Amino acid sequence: MKKTILVFSLLIIALIIFFQLSQYSMVSGNLRTEIGIALIAIVFFIIGVYINKKTLHKSVNTNSEIDYKKIEQLDISKREYEVLQKIAEGLSNKEIAEHLFLSESTIKTHVSSLLVKLNAKRRTQALQIAKEIHIIRN
Amino acid sequence: MKKTILVFSLLIIALIIFFQLSQYSMVSGNLRTEIGIALIAIVFFIIGVYINKKTLHKSVNTNSEIDYKKIEQLDISKREYEVLQKIAEGLSNKEIAEHLFLSESTIKTHVSSLLVKLNAKRRTQALQIAKEIHIIRN
DNA sequence: ACGCAATTGGTACTTTAGTATGAGTCTTTA
DNA sequence: TAAAGACTCATACTAAAGTACCAATTGCGT
Numbered sequence: 001m002k003k004t005i006l007v008f009s010l011l012i013i014a015l016i017i018f019f020q021l022s023q024y025s026m027v028s029g030n031l032r033t034e035i036g037i038a039l040i041a042i043v044f045f046i047i048g049v050y051i052n053k054k055t056l057h058k059s060v061n062t063n064s065e066i067d068y069k070k071i072e073q074l075d076i077s078k079r080e081y082e083v084l085q086k087i088a089e090g091l092s093n094k095e096i097a098e099h100l101f102l103s104e105s106t107i108k109t110h111v112s113s114l115l116v117k118l119n120a121k122r123r124t125q126a127l128q129i130a131k132e133i134h135i136i137r138n
Numbered sequence: 139m140k141k142t143i144l145v146f147s148l149l150i151i152a153l154i155i156f157f158q159l160s161q162y163s164m165v166s167g168n169l170r171t172e173i174g175i176a177l178i179a180i181v182f183f184i185i186g187v188y189i190n191k192k193t194l195h196k197s198v199n200t201n202s203e204i205d206y207k208k209i210e211q212l213d214i215s216k217r218e219y220e221v222l223q224k225i226a227e228g229l230s231n232k233e234i235a236e237h238l239f240l241s242e243s244t245i246k247t248h249v250s251s252l253l254v255k256l257n258a259k260r261r262t263q264a265l266q267i268a269k270e271i272h273i274i275r276n
Numbered sequence: 277a278c279g280c281a282a283t284t285g286g287t288a289c290t291t292t293a294g295t296a297t298g299a300g301t302c303t304t305t306a
Numbered sequence: 307t308a309a310a311g312a313c314t315c316a317t318a319c320t321a322a323a324g325t326a327c328c329a330a331t332t333g334c335g336t
Contacts, residue, residue, distance in 0.1 A: 045182040090263030125228030138276035
């Protein structure tokens with residue numbers, strides 16, 4: 001993407017130079033004006049690309065970005081959320097316990113309360129719901 | 139690629155128009171020059187936005203599309219894939235059995251072979267792997 | 277027609293997951 | 307400082323999930 005923009009810019013500049021050269025004979029002294037106009041065009045082009053990247057990133061991320069408000073609303077604590085993320089990675093309770101330096105029973109406690117808060121019956125359903133409400137990344 | 143060429147052509151046309159405008163406006167006064175510059179700025183801005191939207195769209199779709207070749211490569215059968223999808227919906231084996239009008243033991247058989255083929259130890263891990271290799275939608 | 281892979285299903289068993297309950301520690305806040 | 311909420315952990319269960327084998331049926335291609 002960056003390469004595309006760069007190449008475009010370079011080509012535009014080349015074109016401008018070409019026009020510049022051809023116009024030397026036709027119109028006498030507007031070189032600076034036209035370079036200015038060209039610069040404006042390039043700048044606005046880049047601005048357009050940049051703005052769109054930002055806004056699209058937002059809308060794209062709306063699907064993959066995390067709705068922290070929802071997490072609060074559901075009263076999910078930090079630890080519970082960490083466990084949820086580990087579940088999403090496909091880890092077992094025992095493995096999660098090892099990752100977080102906790103006992104397996106603690107993980108079970110967290111998982112159980114997660115299931116209640118997410119209104120799920122199983123961890124897989126919890127994942128599906130969590131994705132649906134944008135609490136975890138896809 | 140075709141889009142790139144199209145956009146490129148548009149850019150060149152826009153450039154030509156803009157030079158044309160600048161040449162005319164040199165003769166006939168400052169007001170039109172400024173309008174011309176503004177138009178050029180807007181046109182290039184729009185082109186920038188357009189290009190970025192197209193390219194980003196592509197990359198987004200790449201992430202959410204299913205790699206059917208991979209499914210074949212992994213030797214995953216139709217039924218197994220159906221079961222995988224149901225797992226992704228967060229259903230239990232019993233629920234999957236009801237959805238597909240099969241017995242729970244059949245589902246277990248399918249799940250087991252899925253786990254082997256996906257090299258997973260648990261259904262949650264199978265989901266994570268399946269997403270990673272673009273076998274199921276996010 | 278024969279063989280092969282896919283599909284289905286069962287039994288028996290082990291391993292995870294999940295529930296219920298109780299309890300101790302720690303931090304924050306009224 | 308006392309109450310509240312978050313975090314931790316344990317025990318004792320029940321319920322799913324997953325494994326290992328075996329076996330019957332079906333469809334498809336040679």
